[in-house]
Amino acid sequence: MGWGDLGAFGEPSKETPNLDQMASEGMLFLDFYTANPLCSPSRAALLTGRLPIRNGFYTTNAHARNAYTPQDIVGGIPDSELLLPELLKKAGYINKIIGKWHLGHRPQFHPLKHGFDEWFGSPNCHFGPYDNRELPNIPVYRDWEMIGRYYEDFKIDLKTGEANLTQIYLQEALDFISRQQASQQPFFLYWAIDATHAPVYASKHFLGTSQRGLYGDAVREIDDSVGKILKHLQKLGISENTFVFFTSDNGAALISAPKQGGSNGRFLCGKQTTFEGGMREPAIAWWPGHIPAGEVSHQLGNVMDLFTTSLSLAGLQPPSDRQIDGIDLLPAILQGRLIDRPIFYYRGNEMMAVRVGLYKAHYWTWSNSWEEYGKGIDFCPGQNVSGVTTHTQEEHTTLPLLFHLGRDPGEKYPLSMLPCWQSCVFEMRPEGFQIKSCQIERPLCHWDATLPKLTEPSDCYLQCPHQGFLPALNIKELWSEYLVWSSNTKRPWCQESHSLTYATRLS
């Protein structure tokens, strides 16, 4: 699901009344990110509070390649990683995962071996149907037991898009919550539904109800389900004891658009990329009686923060024997304090970009390869920003492409590529850039350019930034952050981590 998929985030159909209400009763995060633009590493980061480069969810098979756990990958979450439910258990929490696990499908990676007490769901996406011996359909588990497979025991009709899986996941959630409330048991529920992942599905009641087609039907069903879960908490009288956070694991997959793809709003590109569309996520915190209603936060947040924040809520300390990247968001959520922190955009094991404040520096740009593009696979359909959405991996480590995400959320105007800047002389120094001189040669006209007379430079307002423009950019901070992180990615702070490897297909 993408940043732009909810009404509260400007989806033009505005079909998510429950999530919009959740936002109006809670806190809307507008600058919240995932840790990787692909599902497996993103979920691993959420549950470990650590970047994929630390927890092992990256691959060295190719440069800037996101790691992934489809059915034919043998890797998974290492035993050495401490997952959120393992830690919460120490504080007496009962933990359940409903839906997609995605942290490995082999027995040693089973969620009940990593802190969860209950599981209803699948180790992977509902891909398929494969329906053959060589590649069996994805299994569905209840706790330790495999109780069936997608397309066989759990139907998904690819022609109509009908599947009642979200309803099953909803009922699982309501039952779990009821049981914990009945026994006055603190709990952690990780409700990892996947109806908006292609092949997109919705149950019969929701099919055809959205202006947006099948994808919208799926969003509506998720929205309705979230509403039912929140109402259930209220009905049970535990809403003021229950912290609820809604977010997504990566930006909308634009390669599935228009029929199966969501929206990243006005952000650039989508899933798999380190542009904003790939990693900025819808995010809402809800906790009646604690979070003031209708708040909006510009705190830079990350799914990894849910690890640290949850521990904080449970009165636990994060592990001290390893680097934790997630921060405790409670000061931002409860006291409205903005915490200064960078956001790192990884693609596989390469740090592609970093955001500090409103500035984002791309050290590498890449959409997808020409080879894929030639096959009709496009991570940025309808978008083409020259020198930015590159189909070759372009290195900019000596002169990063800089964007101001406030003035240019769509990453269309690299500051260093503005027409007037092209006539500027830069000097690269250890502490950052410096403009040596800037000669504005050809100002652009900004109004009706169809009137020939007004295209004369003398009629035009100089819209280019002046020399005084750059100092607002804390490039020194950006650069030093990069130096630290960049050197670390090249050498193994990751000795502790385990690269996922592609291996032979399972029989």
Add this chain to the structure above:
Amino acid sequence: MGWGDLGAFGEPSKETPNLDQMASEGMLFLDFYTANPLCSPSRAALLTGRLPIRNGFYTTNAHARNAYTPQDIVGGIPDSELLLPELLKKAGYINKIIGKWHLGHRPQFHPLKHGFDEWFGSPNCHFGPYDNRELPNIPVYRDWEMIGRYYEDFKIDLKTGEANLTQIYLQEALDFISRQQASQQPFFLYWAIDATHAPVYASKHFLGTSQRGLYGDAVREIDDSVGKILKHLQKLGISENTFVFFTSDNGAALISAPKQGGSNGRFLCGKQTTFEGGMREPAIAWWPGHIPAGEVSHQLGNVMDLFTTSLSLAGLQPPSDRQIDGIDLLPAILQGRLIDRPIFYYRGNEMMAVRVGLYKAHYWTWSNSWEEYGKGIDFCPGQNVSGVTTHTQEEHTTLPLLFHLGRDPGEKYPLSMLPCWQSCVFEMRPEGFQIKSCQIERPLCHWDATLPKLTEPSDCYLQCPHQGFLPALNIKELWSEYLVWSSNTKRPWCQESHSLTYATRLS
């Protein structure tokens, strides 16, 4: 200002608390349009309730060229047109325009000759400074009297972006409202501010306050001013007697981006074009005690409707001696009834596209000319939809480019250009299209295309529409609408109207 410029419409900085509150207290229109993607014809349409092709605000100088009234155009609103204030006057209303008139600057086009009782503002945009005899700076009027000129008597600092014009316009509005309230006088206030039009400006108090730069500062000042006007109405106890509507005259001018340009959200292109980004507008209706709070409407609306709706509110009938294109929105606003009506997208005197329901058919596509594009003028920066954002004027009258705006608000996937449709055989009939046969040759993969194994067609879900897909499209209705309108645009229903002509510069 563009559709995506307000927090309520998903602007990522969410810096418009007053307009967002206005929406939460009133009705948000998500499918509201202007009548032309340029300011003059749009404003003429608003005040006459008629398409520019009827009221004369088009030009025949070139095909699909939007009409415009800069300082060196002699045309303006014809006496034969009946403007909203002229009609409201009959019901005892006092009418004031504050800000930009844009319907002609010669004496015969003066707003006080066309129904307004008061004017504070300018006949044109705050372009300049020209500062020369040949092209004097744009004048500012109080009623009949020219009281100064921009840049001379009314300062705009192009270097800092500082100008206190919005504050002057705000004070004018508050004073006017107070006076009418004191004399229990019904009134019509047309508050036509222009701070977001390049060269963008804001007053000192707002400069540097936005994440979005100067453009955001201007939006924040407008937002703050709207809040003050609404609070003033409440303070005076007349909010339940006063219908307030907020909208814009065209989409954000992306040619001014990033420093001076706004946002059209996820819509395609901007001002001057007939893609959604050029013509879909932010729109909010507010009328406490009458419009239920927090309503959202998908009524297809148009600025021309404000003419008819205002007459209806005043208990007046629209003129019966001419075609009025605006509809009365009150049933949609007060009773939530959706009124079936098309939206026509004109560029100059050419109907480029029409929307019926969620379908939009482009009969002509054009972004801007190669010649302009070569000069760096781009109406669709960072966007490039093959065969859609064309730099030549492409005619599609025999096979319109069809879009479904629910599934594809960004106009990226013409239904007739989907890969599978390319293997379909269409037949054009008087009543519409018919698919003769459809052979899906190469279905696309929809998920992680980086995994070679999954690119086999047999692994893929068929995401293309089937033969049963098209009947949902009421193409017959679209087509017959087009035939009527198209023939009318070619021959003069417009005998009544007066083409604006470009003429020699004023001395």
